[in-house]
Ligand SMILES: Nc1ncnc2c1ncn2[C@@H]1O[C@H](COP(=O)(O)OP(=O)(O)O)[C@@H](O)[C@H]1O
């Protein structure tokens with residue numbers, strides 16, 4: 001596989017855990033829609049951080065602001081302690097962030113192998129006569145895909161003909177197949193059956209084992225509690241609470257997501273939001 | 282077609298994967314070839330001279346320009362765009378060539394100037410669409426008008442006669458039924474096929490046609506690729522300009538509208554989706570041959586010239602309908 005070097009795992013416990021990614025004060029509006037009012041969070045290196053929140057809470061928008069799909073209106077992103085400013089997803093990929101987007105799926109009319117290598121295709125030959133190395137694409141694609149799916153799709157099959165689970169397997173294989181520091185998964189199991197979900201969860205743990213930092217967006221609280229080390233709650237465009245997974249439970253998370261429980265740290269801002277909504281109405 | 286082929290598990294053996302690929306043969310893409318063969322048989326029965334060596338050679342010769350323009354149109358349509366300016370761009374290229382030639386330039390230097398002029402129109406199209414964010418339809422409709430207008434201005438409404446033995450030989454000499462013009466067109470088709478299916482650029486063209494958003498999300502610089510396809514279309518219109526002059530023996534600021542319509546028609550006949558994402562080069566090239574052979578056949582069986590555009594229109598709509606029905 002292409003440069004599949006496991007990222008170094010920070011010596012367990014001894015060294016201070018530094019953060020792989022920090023976002024501060026990210027804001028994003030689409031016309032009059034205030035998609036992100038204020039998002040701040042940190043992803044500890046080598047850990048799984050989950051984001052939970054209702055539909056429309058701004059989770060996908062936050063992800064897109066981090067990886068260069070959207071330019072945030074305000075705020076900053078630090079990768080590995082350094083301020084980064086991605087203006088397109090290629091830069092994020094080059095910096096070691098791979099993303100499985102919720103709604104930006106695969107290209108249906110291309111084959112599995114083509115999708116896996118899209119944007120970083122291996123070539124042979126030199127100069128203007130460089131041609132795709134389709135043989136290498138196929139053989140490496142087979143390795144990448146068979147490493148994780150139950151029902152291995154043919155690498156020459158067009159994605160249009162795959163099942164939902166197979167498609168997600170391909171998306172995940174693409175994210176996992178290239179050496180990366182951080183993998184962002186936006187609701188990776190939302191469309192999957194029980195068996196396929198279990199396989200994806202295994203993969204996430206497997207990636208964590210290899211030292212990759214993971215940002216997982218999920219609606220499934222049990223899954224979040226099973227997989228994550230830390231949970232970030234979002235509500236109405238804000239990051240409203242952060243908990244260590246070991247120190248919380250499903251009930252508290254539900255309360256934080258719905259607003260039944262208000263974290264004292266963000267109470268003030270939320271009251272202001274509510275006020276703003278009222279005056280707008 | 283079997284629906285189970287995509288579900289297979291494990292590593293397929295070579296023979297097995299070849300057999301499975303056969304099941305994925307796309308009928309819309311084959312339709313133009315089947316149509317061409319059927320049509321050739323029908324016309325050959327109606328008119329015994331239709332498939333004579335002389336007539337086949339004439340039909341091929343007549344299709345050379347359309348093939349070249351169709352290749353460019355295919356790249357554009359594969360990204361989900363359209364180039365309405367191809368024919369005017371070719372006219373502009375021809376007129377620029379003619380003016381430089383009349384000013385005493387060597388033929389090849391003048392041809393290069395015409396080629397560059399056409400390529401520049403392509404780049405302008407591409408940048409206005411990809412960077413300017415204006416709809417392809419509007420941009421190329423604008424350059425359709427602008428390029429023919431420029432051609433009129435540059436030529437001052439006049440034609441330049443160009444008599445060069447080498448140009449005459451391009452249409453007359455060649456190999457067997459293929460004149461040099463046809464061989465140039467077919468060579469360009471081969472190169473285009475390699476570019477579309479064996480280069481990163483070609484893969485990105487198809488990816489953008491399939492989903493521009495997803496392509497951008499994996500880091501493809503979509504604006505470069507889109508500018509590239511319009512550049513290809515413009516540059517090929519520049520090659521078409523030289524072939525046009527070889528055929529007509531003069532450069533003139535004529536509209537050449539039928540070339541635009543027929544280039545889009547050939548792409549449709551070739552089974553290429555107008556929404557982009559799926560394309561071949563062979564299909565549209567066969568589509569261009571089919572259109573030319575159709576017009577030639579209609580003439581030979583004595584149908585009035587007036588009926589030809591109508592017949593071509595019916596065939597194209599029928600082809601589009603079959604393509605849709607197949608899906
Ligand atoms: N490209 C966009 N244009 C306009 N509004 C958007 C866009 N993307 C997201 N939104 C809006 O922003 C809000 C947050 O959306 P999103 O980030 O997708 O939420 P989540 O992923 O948490 O369900 C929603 O109200 C959504 O309609």
Ligand SMILES: [Mg+2]
Pocket residue numbers: 059060061102186
């Ligand atoms: Mg979402």
